[in-house]
Structures are given as structure tokens and as C-alpha cells.
Amino acid sequence: MSRSIFYMALLISSEAAGQCDFVLKGTVTDGRGNPLPAAVQIRALRLGAEAEDGRFLFRNLCQGKAELEITLLGFAKQKKTIVIPSEEIKIILIESERQLSEVEVIAHSPQEVSRQSMLAGKRLEELAGKTIGETVSEISGVSSVQSGPGIFKPVIHGLFGQRIAVLNQGVRLESQSWGIDHAPELDAFSASSVAVIKDASSVKYGSDVLGGVILVNSNPLPDSAGLGGSLAMIGQSNGRAGIFSGMWEGGVKNKPGFGWRINSTAKHAGDYNAPRYSLTNTGARELNFSGRAGYHSQKGCVEILLTRFQTKLGILRGASISNYDDLATAMERSVPQYTKSFSYQISPPRQEAEHHLAKISGHFNAKFGVLRGQYSFQNDNRREYDMRIGGLSETPALHLTLDTHLFEGEWEKQIKSLFLSSGIAYMNQANRNVSGTMRIPFIPDYAQNSWGIHSVGKLKLNHYQLDAGARFDFRRYEVQGFDFKNDYYQSALSFHGAGASAGARRTFRRQSISLHVHSAWRPPHVAELYSLGTHQSASAIEYGLLLDKISNEITPLPKDFRLERSYKTAASYSLLRDLFETEITLHANYIFNYIYAKPYGITQNVRGVYPYFRYAQ
Template sequence: MKVYISILLIGLTIVAHAQRSVSGTITNSQNEPLFGVDVFIEELHKGTSTNENGYYELNNLPNNSIKLTVAFIGFETQIKTLNLQQNETVLNFILQEAVFKMDEIIVSTAFNKLQSENVMKVERATAQQLKNKGAATLIEGLSSIAGVSQVSTGIGIGKPVIRGLRGNRVLVYTQGIRLENQQFGDEHGLGIDESSIESVEVIKGPASLLYGSDALGGVLYFNPTKFAEANSFNLNINQSYYANTQGSNTSFGVKQTNDSWKFLVNGARNQHSDYKTGDNERVTNTRFNETIFNTAIGHSNSFISSTLRFNFNNTKVGIPEEIGIQNTHKTPLYPYQDLTNKMVSFNNIFFLPTSKITSTFGYTFNNRKEFELHHEEGEVHAEEEVHPEEELVASLNLDLKTFSYDVKWNLPKSEKVETIIGIQGLNQKNKNFGEEILIPNATTNDFGAFLTSSFDWKQHSLQGGIRFDTRAISSEKHIVLHEDEAHVFEAIDNSFENFSASLGYKTTLFKKITSRFNFASGFKAPNLAELTSNGIHHGSNRFEIGNSALKNEKNFQSDIALEYYSKHFEIFANGFYNHINNYIFINPTGEFEDEYAIYKYTQENANLYGGEFGFHLHPHPLDWLHLQSSFDFIIGKQNNGNYLPLIPAHKLTNTLRAEYDINNWLKNGFTLITVESNFKQKNISEFETATNNYNLVNIGTGGKINISKMSFNINLNINNLFNTSYFSHLSRLKTNGIPNIGRNFITSIKFEI
């Protein structure tokens, strides 16, 4: 921590150039000033909003090229690239009314363009949009995005699935660095809470060109909480209640920003009891508790923009096995996991005369503990077995320390061409301190170098690049005595190399259809569990054996996205075909050890294909009414004809949404009803069970209420309105005959000062 602070202070003492500023007025097409328009410079984490006269001003800007974004609900988003060569620049905007959602800057792709200009199709949702859907957890909210789902164990444990790929095939970025928390395991969550993020971007498809190994299936890119507007102070307090789990979420945030310095701090506490199914039975030990804290400090001048962030997350979550004890206690029973994640990231942008260099350094400490009681034959669990945890030593105790770096140079650009070169890498050490060993002590080193360019002309954009990666994994030998047998973790010293490439083209067909064609290769190096496992994995309730001879997974995906917009109608179609060489999966051998079925990692070529299709109707003159519909499906098969495991069922989602303002006391009001239809999943692997179709109905309403000088946001949601008892195909509890969560009434209120 001291090292990062020292680097920050050194960077901030560099002699600054002359200060730059930009100002102007923003009006509508009738030349009327617009109040509250967001004016933001994404890369500087700096923004403001217009006053009653439509006037805005941003000071202390770099002597360089910047992208200024202007966004306002109900109007088209505009983005201008400015070369600030003068001390003061005046730039006025006239905004045109827009029927559909605001266009937004995409941060997860290379050139930070508006979504409408981007070569890749990227889904984006704000934390507030996910909250409006009444999701109990962040990952549950993400699964409402077409093409995204989750492997879940109750509501406290969920892992993202993008177009049928999960685990280490989906890379998660937060605070600008890779999330490293033993993500190969399905039996613990992400460790990210909505209080620490502003929005999420989803890249569906291989993104190894930008991110290296583990981005074979896609990327979840979490944008951290924004700083306050320039020269302002903000305080917010949020309280949510979840009736099904008798759970609560309490969070707060404080922000302060002036022209040069900015600071924020956020915290949250989540507590949930066991969830209740549609049959009104509580699923024992699905309870969980979560504590979150994050803070950030930033500084910018005409030469450098720096941001230092820290995030802490601790989650205690029960590992469910049955429908047994029926109570509403919130302290997990045995077995349970205690997960702690600490992240520090340090981001700098150096503004050179005609180019810029961006660097992000990160350090992540992840500690994963699992506690369980050992019983003699004939003993049974009892409610009084609730810990204190100090009574037991953790049976599983893994420390994972990761240092990562990411340096990019945006070369001097012409009017039509932008080019970026960069390097990325990490050093990772895994150590065991528990009674049992799941994966051995090991060291991993990654290094990657890439080049990517974008060429824009008229209504066309062409973007491509190439990348080389290398990964080295070395582990220690372990001998674990278990009853009368010894399980040996043989030492490995493996290295993996790969070239990745991508090419994308965006154009407008027939002057009406926005079209994107992308072709990309990706790869995933085998992880420690796949290479070295040799023992009982209690979280999965099986004996797992690794395979040190595993090769890189390599894939090639073609992706076509077509979108048609008119003033009151939008329709889209996204299709993909994904071929994967050496797809790694775990398969039962038919043998048993210690009464546990033995599973072994193996490889087979595989293919996945499918897509997302839908429309958005905004009928005239009913400007307040929206009808949205989407359908997504995925087929995953091995080359031998067998289906891949844990492929989501086909899903149809229909939403009717009304948006309105009522005088001055209710702003941004909404009421919605969503019908989610999940189809029967019978395309299953040989050790899976099929799941039946089911329908879920969710309703919600909310908005910003102004009373006198006080204002607050309120949300009311009922999920699974008819208390349907159902089995999600990606639920890890369905093999035990345990349904998913039943009706859940959720209320949330947020005060801002």
C-alpha cells in the first residue's frame, strides 16, 4: 500500500503544463436550455452537469486530445474529440430528442467509443438498472441480460455464464484489473457488490486480443463507482429489504470532488436467511452474510490523471445440502465458506504532446476458507452445531496473491486511424494452510503483448489486431494421507503459448441496418484444478482427478449482429458460431473412492452456436409505453455427438414498461411487468438431468420522489409473483431435488444529499 501511495505522490509532483478548460451551453432543437445534462470525460473520471441556463464548465484539463461525452435522458448522446491547444475552449451542443435508451461510452473495448460506433456488440447495464429489476444479488441481475446466465447454489453463490461458457473461460475485470479469486470453483460467488460499481459491460465472445488467457468465452467488465461531479459533495444512504430471505442490504456512499482532487468511500452490509422455495420450505444453509468497503482517491492536472482504489469484501456463505432445519437464523451452519478479497489498483494516464500512455497496476489478496464438522458414523447434524468458528481449524485454507500490470500506449492518431500497443501480465502465488489440499502450492506467471488498430471512414469502421501470450505454471509436490491411502499431488512445470487475433467490421446496410461482423480467436490455459486435482472436492461432492497433460483450449468464433432502428421501433438479431479445440471438462469415470464418485478432467473438440433476437416497440403517441421482447438460445456439443454440460435452457423474456413523471413530486417513474419463459432443457450431457419448462412473472415500480427540499429513490418489486416451484437447469441444487427461490418481495429506498 505504501508503495502505491509513494508512486502516486511522485506522479503528482511532476511539473504541470498550462491549465486548460472547456465550457459552453447545451440546448434542445428549440434553443431551450437543458438543465441537468451530464458532461463527462470518461478517461479522467471527471464530469459535471448543466445549470438552469444550460451552462457547463470543466477546468484543469490536459494539453491533449480528450473525448467529451454529453448525455441526457430522452436525447441522443453526443461525443466530441477535442484537441485542447488553447487555455479556454468554448463548445456548445444542440441535442436531438431520442426515443430509445441513451447511447453510452464503452470502456471495455480498446478505443472507448459510443456503443453505436463500436465494432463489437457490447451489452451495458447500470447498477441502478439492475436494481430496478429487483435482483437479490448482482449476479442475479446480470442473468437478466440476453445471453448471460448463472450457475447458482442458492442465492448467495452464483457464477456468470456467457453463451454457455463459464468459470475460467469468462474473465471478470473490476477496478481495471483481473478478478483473481479461485474463480475455477462453482461453489463460491464473485465477491463483487453493487455498492462498489457504477455499471457493467458484457463482451459476448472471445476477447483474448485485449485480455489474454481466460477471455475465451467473454468478459464481464465492472466499471467502479464514479466520483462526484466537479466542485460538489454527495452523500447517499440505501436500505433494501427482501421478504423471502428476511434479508437486508444497508449501504452508504460519500463523495467529494474539486477541480484537481476527488475522493469517495462506500460501504455495505448484506444479511440473508435461508431462502424459501415455491413449496414454502426453507433450503437449509443457503444463508449468507457479506461486508463490503471500498474507497478511492484521484488527482488530475494537465500532464497526468491518477486514481488509487481499494476494495474489501468478506462473505460467509453456507454450503447447502438438504431441506432440513427450518428457521430464519442468519449465521451459516457447517459446512460454510469464509471468503475474503482485498484489491488495490493504481491507474495513471500520462498525456504526451500527441499521444498518451495508460498504466494500471493491481494487487489482489484472496483468502478462501472452508469449515466443516467431522462426524463419526451414525452422528447427525443438529441446530446447535452453529459455530463460533474458532472451535475448528479451517479444513480448506487457500491464500492467493496476484500482482498484475497493464500498460498501453495510444500512438499519435490521424483523422481516421487509431493504434494501440500494450503489454499485460501477472505474477500469482497460491499457498495452502488448511487440513486438506484442493490444489497445490503453485506459482503462475503470465505475459502478453498486443497491437490493435481502428480505421474509420464515412459509415464504416474496421478494427483488428494480433497478440502473443505465454503462461508458466509450476507447483510443489504434496502427499496427503487420507485414512489408509495417500493422495499424491505431483509437481508440475508447464508452459503454454498462444497467438490470438481478431477482425471486426461495422457498416450500415441499406442505409438503415447497423451491421457488425466479428471474427476472433481466443484461448484458455488449463488452470491448477484441471491440471493437478487429486482428492475429495466437498463443494462438488465428488472425488476429482486432474490431468497434467492438458493442452490450451483454443477457439474461433464468428459473430454477426444486425440492428434496425426507426423512431418508434427497434429490432436486433445476434448470431454466433464458436468452435473450441481441446475443450476441457470433467467427466465421471464410473468408479468410486471413499464413497465419492470419481471424476476426471478430459478434453474434446466442441462447438457452440446460437444467438439473441428481439425487438423494442415504442408506439406513437404513447411515448410513455415500451414493449420489449428477447429470445436467446445456445446449443453446445462435443465432436463425438455428446452434448456439453451445463448449457442454459432457451429463454424468452417479454417486458411491458411504462415511464412517467408526475408534476414535480415524481421523476423518472416506472412500472413494469416481465414474463420470463424458460424452455425444457433436454440436450444434456451423460451425467446431467433434464429440466422442465417454467414461467416466472416479475413486477416492479419506482422512481425519484421529491417532497419539499428532500428527495429519495424508491423501488418496489415482486419476483416470481405466483410463487412457482421450479428448477433452473444451471442450479447446482437440482440434483438434490431442491427447487429455486419462490416469491420474493423486495423494497429499496435511497436518500441522496
């Protein structure tokens, strides 16, 4: 897909830039010359690095002044102003008896990831305008599955959808992710870093995370008075798209510790193009907003976050097939049926989605450790439109709302080189079909209640890091819906299981090797059990695991049903040099009792010809 991009960035708090290809290297040690794994930040440029072996590196810096901020638990925070270009710098940290302010580093970096597993700073700016699914595929071991010009789902070590987790600002994204055509509903421009956890540490985020975890985070809030911001405008030739995104942030005068930030993004795109014709009805609209505010002190912090993501995506008009003859003709055509000239109009078939997130979080620094608490509420509203007769094309064929309440608590303690963490989480979720679609719902209404507990430990011994974790989860579904005869049914299902992980890492001067093993389980999703009929935006007919193959009546859970169970081993080698970095990973993931959509051929109904699938194990 060809495209050209114009990108303009304004960093109000930074100096005017000239040449932007300079490299800054340095070392961080204590008073005795021992290397320290400190966090090094250039806040004005929204850049950060971890000096794992006492060395850090920034690339693609502009000429001028920059202020470094160096932090490490147990040492006094240090700020150092340098002039770029600069020789290699040396930073010596002084041990401090007061440790409370440094705990903020843990608050904003809850999970250590290797450089090869994170995108931030200049690299993230180069990917501006892409979706999260496209962006994260730049990380080693991650790819994406595409079902439309703007629909990308992340794939980690071959798994996606319900088998990976996406965390937006510390909150696990809960949406209708069961559909292959349902991309993560979050604004990529609000992120200052995108990281992927593929190792044993992912057990913390849920026993059902068989593939890995994607962490989307923004920078820490300002903690002093002043204003700053950024502006991005992107033009894309394919689709004649325009994207505008802005960020504004600041502190409160005479109120140190208070900070706020707002983000907004708008996107307008028309039909995308193949080499010789237009892909009719593949335009996109997007309008997003987020606001965040908080107070930080030595005793702890409290923050609130509000986000809104709204998108409208067209589905290729030529993908709708009305009968077998049209299907045969479509396979022979060089240009899809219904192809027209370029347009910004988005008509049925299309999908519309809105996702709202509200979060309040905080932590308290005590002598016995750090206590964290978080409550979040998510509302997901999805509407899918089809080509329908009787004037119903503008009536949603599928209209779902999903409300999620999530309560989380965690305790953390650093005991010299040993880090301990234990937590508990409870989730209440309600999925509801909005009436008025004039169709039997594709998936039924359901309520989900689940809770989990986890414990993680990490030990650093010179150049070695050992980690282990375990988690137990319980999930209960209460389902009510209508079968193909429009008869009412209801059922209740409960599942429980445990997962565990362990790993080891050895670091050298600029290299590291690691080995991790991970065991996880996954309960089936309601869509895998009860789906019924046409999955419109995927252009397929699907039947759930609990629907009888002959009568399509709802049946009880089979006695021989088994939960999915994954056993994963991953070994990695990473190398960092001034001009390049590389990572090689070997992994094996054995999944038993795998649930999948098994193809059964092609069938026809009153709406057209579709491939036909049944979920099987």
C-alpha cells in the same frame, strides 16, 4: 423465487424529483451539421449515453433541472442546463485546438460497447440487491449458472469460469474461479455500469478469454469542490434479507482536479425458502468497502483504489449424503433431510471468502500519444467448511490464499479516424494452502508467472468501423504438493500461444449490423491438472488430468496433450427505438481439445456419497 424490494435513493446533488417517466432526446453535430459520436452525461444522475449516429436518448428521467455534459475528442467540452420535460434538443460542438482534457473520455471508457451490451443508470438501479452474476444475465447473450441461493456465475455464449474474464475497475479479477460454486467476489453496488464484450475486442484482455469479458466500472471521480452521495436500503422477503449500501464523494476546495469516493455495503440474510419448506443453512452475510481518490489535469491523471469484499455463504444442509441408503432415500423425499424452521444461523457446510484489491494507475498525455500504467495487488482468502467428525466441523476442510501482482503498460494514439493501442502485461501469482485443515490439499501450492503483449487497431470510415487485434501470451507453473499417499511432488510446466481477432460494424440511423471473428487459446488451470479428492462445496470428488486413472499417482504431461483452441464467429443486428431496443446475435464457437470434468459415476468415502469426476480432454 418470490421477493419484494423496498428501494430508497438519495442523490444529494440533484433536485427533488416528481414524475420520473420522461424521455430526453437530442442530436449532437458540428458547425456544418455533421452528426458527431459524442459522449453525453448527466453527472448528477450518474447517467451516460453515446451519440453513435449523432443522436442520444435518456429514459425514465424525473421532472426538474438537469445539466448535460457533452465531450468528444477534438471538440471543446460543452455543458448545457435543461428543464425536464423538454423538446428534442440540438447541441453544436466547436472544434478545439486543445485536446488534452478530452482524452479523459478514453480513460473512463476504454472499450466501446453497444447499448444492448451495457447496464447503467435507471436499469442498474432496478437490479439493485442482485449479485453481479444475476445482474449481468440481463444482457443479451449472457446467462448464469446457479449453485445456491446467492451463488451465480456469469455465462457468456455458453462459457464461464476460467474461459471468461471479469474486470473490476480496470483490474482482472483473480480468485479461485475454478469452482462452479465460486461466484465473482465483488460488490455490485460499487458499479455505475456493467458491460459485456462478446466480440473481437476481448483479445485485449487475454488470449484465454474464449467467451467474453465483463467490465464493472464506476463513474469518474468528481473534479471540483462539492459533496454528493447516495443511499440504498433493500428488504427481501425470501431469506428475510436486509441490504444497506451507501456512497459518498466529493472534490477538494481550491484544488480543482482532486476527487474522492467511498462505498460500503452490508447484507444479512437467513435461510431461503422453497414453496413448501425452508432451505436450511442457506443464509448469507456480506460486508464490503471501497475507497478511491485521484487527481486529474490536462497532462494526465493518477488514481489509487482500495477494495475489500467479505462474504459468508451457507450450503444446504440436506445436500450432504452419508451413504448409498441416504442417497436413495433423498431422491424419494419431498422435503430434504435435516430441514428445520427458518434461521439466520450459518453452520457447516459453508464457505467464507475475503478479497482485497489495491491499485495505483495513471496516464500521461504526450504528443506521441497517451501512455498508461497500472499496478495492482490482489489477495484472495477462501475457507470451506464441511460436516466433520472429531470436533473438526469448525476447522476449514479447504483453506487457500491467492496473491496476485499485476503490472500493465499501454500506449494509445488517435490519428484522425484511426485508433491504435499496444500494451504489455506481467503477472506473478502464488497460491498457498494454509496448514491446519487435517486433509491432503484439494489443489497443490503453485507459483505462476505470465506475460503478454497485445496490439489493437480501430478505423472509422463514415458509418463503418473496422477493428483488428492480436495478442501473444506465455505462462509458467511451478507446482508442489502431496499426492494421495501424502508423498511430496513438484513439477514445472510452460505454455505459450497467440490469439487474433477482426471485426466490422455498419451503423445506420438507429440500427447497426456487425460481424466478428476471434481466435483464442487457453492453457489448463492447475485445478484441472492436479485436483485430488473431495471438492467440498460442490459436493463432488474430482481428479485432475495428470492423475493416473488406476493408481491416482501424479504423471507427466501426456505427449498428446494439446492446448485448448477456440475459433469464434459472431454476427449481430441491433435496433434502437424510443420505446424499446433489441439485439439479435448468431454465434458459433468451435473449441478444440476442450478440457472438462467427465462423470464416472457415484462413489463413497468416509465423508459420504459423492458424484465422481475425472478431468479429460
